[in-house]
Amino acid sequence: MIIEETLEQKKINQMKEDPLANTRNIGIVAHIDAGKTSLTERILFHTGRIYKIGTVDEGTATMDWMPQEQERGITITSACTTTEWKHNHINIIDTPGHVDFTAEVERSLKVLDGACVVFCAVGGVQPQSETVWRQADRYAVPRIAFVNKMDRVGANFFNVLVEMREKLGTNPVPLQIPIGSEDKFKGAVDLIHMKVMTMEEGSSKLTGDTASLPDDTLKKLASKYRHDLIVKLAEADEAIMDKYVHDQGITPADLKAAIRRATLLNKIVPVFCGAAIDNKGIDLLLDGVSDYLPSPLDVPAMRGTNPESGQPEERKPHDKAFSGLVFKIMSDPYVGKLIFIKVYSGVLKSGSYIYNATTQKNERIGKIVRMHANKQEIVKEISGGDLAAVVGMKNVSTGHSICDESHPILFEPIHFPEPVISMSIEPKTKADRDKLGETLHKLEEEDPTFRVKYNHETGQTIISGMGELHLEILVDRMLREFKVGANVGRPHVAFKETITQKTESVGKFIQQSGGRGQYGHAEIIMEPGGKGSGITFTNKIVGGAIPKEYIPSVEDGIIEAAKNGTIANYPVTDVAVTLVDGSFHEVDSSDIAFQMAGSIAFREGLRTGKCVILEPIMSIEIITPDNYLGDVIGDLNSRRAKIESITHKANAKIIDGSVPLSEVFGYATALRSLSQGRAVYTMEPSYYAEVPRNIAEKIIKGDL
Secondary structure, three states, X not given: OHHHHHHHHHHHHHHHHOHHHHEEEEEEEEOOOOOHHHHHHHHHHHOOOOOOOOOOOOOOOOOOOOHHHHHXXXXXXXXXXXXXXXXXXXXXXXXXXXXXXXXXXXXXXXXOXXXXXXXXXXXXXXHHHHHHHHHHHHOOOOEEEEEEOOOOOOOOXXXXXXXXXXXXXXXXXXXXXXXXXXXXXXXXXXXXXXXXEEEEOOEEEEEEEHHHOOOHHHHHHHHHHHHHHHHHHHHHOHHHHHHHHOOOOOOHHHHHHHHHHHHHOOOOEEEEEOEHHHOEOHHHHHHHHHHXXXXXXXXXXXXXXXXXXXXXXXXXXXXXXXXXXXXXXXXEOOOEEEEEEEEEXXXXXXXXEEEEOOOOEEEEOOEEEEEEOOEXXXXXXXXXXXXXXXXXXXOOOOOOEEEOOOOOOEEOOOOOOOOOEEEEEEEOOHHHHHHHHHHHHHHHHHOOOOXXXXXXXXXXXEEEEOOHHHHHHHHHHHHHOOOOOEEEOOOEEOOEEEEOOOEEEEEEEEEOOOOOXXXXXXXXXXXXXOOOOOEEEEEOOOOOOOOHHHHHHHHHHHHHHOOOOOOOOOOEOOEEEEEEEEEOOOOOOOHHHHHHHHHHHHHHHHHHOOEEEEEXXXXXXXXXXXXXXXXXXXXXXXXXXXXXEEEEEOOEEEEEEEEEHHHOOOHHXXXXXXXXXXXXEEEEEEEEEEOOHHHHHHHHHOOO
């Protein structure tokens, strides 16, 4: 105990010396309805940030402040807040669970140092759980897990551990095991101290060691899982391995230090349990956030590129030169644009000027605010490792790098998925017509997965997004926030085109009109690329057949030509293009000529490469009571679905499969009708596949 207190005092002294050591930037991520917002609400209440607990069901949750969120009981936009816990300053981002708003999770994980992944004790690892886990893997974000809803019927903590291992390929390490479940959930055994914790609403109390447990089965289980904890730590940490092999005593302080080291290296995932709705286990989770998730000092230096020299550079929180990344933009009715930034180094002060390395323009910072959902708290400055929002920047977009002009740096931008669904939109009245374009532009600035384009052939404005719900919410926001009425057409799938065989093609652009002419000649090889590869360009010109300065122009022409295919004018994707030969004229050649030559060669290749139309395929999971299984499967078969597996859990069947997006518009209504409202489903984009010939004919005719 004396050792523990000494370590705790040492930690407090370190925090006094360097405030960054006690900063935690964390995200709460999970599948829809796992309890993220309820958990965040209890964290804020528990830390004294709010004094009344709101609920998602009643539409009073602090972090779900949008009217659409309150009405639907779902999180739509990631909300930021800040709070304090035991000398720690914690910045929290509560993210959406619905796949239509996956961009909010993507941009949050890009700037967070750690994450708390919430799993439902009943549902376990669900489809969107896997998606957010992969996103966190992409950014190498250290994680802890919280198994929520231990008080629900069907709760099974140990089943969640198995699913984490099998479905996520991770190494879950429980730091506590529950005492009871469902309505008998009383508390947990702390495996680090081997003590019993009773979980009363609001706090957890140590009430004695495992010897006081009346249940021998639970004693054996606790001993087994503590041994597993030590073994897994020994595999991940040399210090514990050395003590374990030499049979030396391993103290709770040793375990906590090793858990932190292994978590920061993503070798293990500490697992906690509780019931957020009853305020159980929240304090222990907050201790876990403080003890095991990284501070800005623990994460690797942010890497970028010097835009002037092209050389790689790094930024650490204590570096004097300011640098940061814009990760979110939000329209505010009172202050205009709120620009959310993560500061990687230096200090940003209100009223100062910064350099946007992406646009190469200077911007003035009007004011800096800390966000608490949709409320603002003005601060004078923020420093490296912190998150905040600024007002005053004009020419800025999500993913832009901002810095000191004397020390420029470009960070890697945030990558977002492509939209999969489109629909036409038109103003309801003449008064709405003038405001529609401006409003769509503001929404496009806010949401990188929302696209707007004008179709010159039909005279329609087309909006594209990640799903029906995504576009429905945006149209609703237009009416409520921006007071713009609009009519929308029926949804259209974002089809694409690609080639199916290797082909060679030539593009020549030659014009003579007196004086200087135009001459460009490019020869390319086109072949099918990998799934999701887009258009890849490789230069294999040798001997200077085309001068180096014209190569980028050929690529530009190819990229431009790929925007419209030859079958039904859909964008072309998954094509590997290799530039192999060509010729030039010393006087007449120009960038435009080679751009045109590249475009002509690409379109010629599309004509000879046996093009096909691709459609987005969604992975789908349906949970239905046993007696509706036959009806649900029959309906799926009529929608060209491929059923991959049917598993049993509790009193329900879980159907996993894939289905074309074009076949599942309005599926929520159909499924409710088939199951008397008792079946639920989740869907997310999976891949693109070739459209059957009979469907392709309908698409070409414009019937789909």
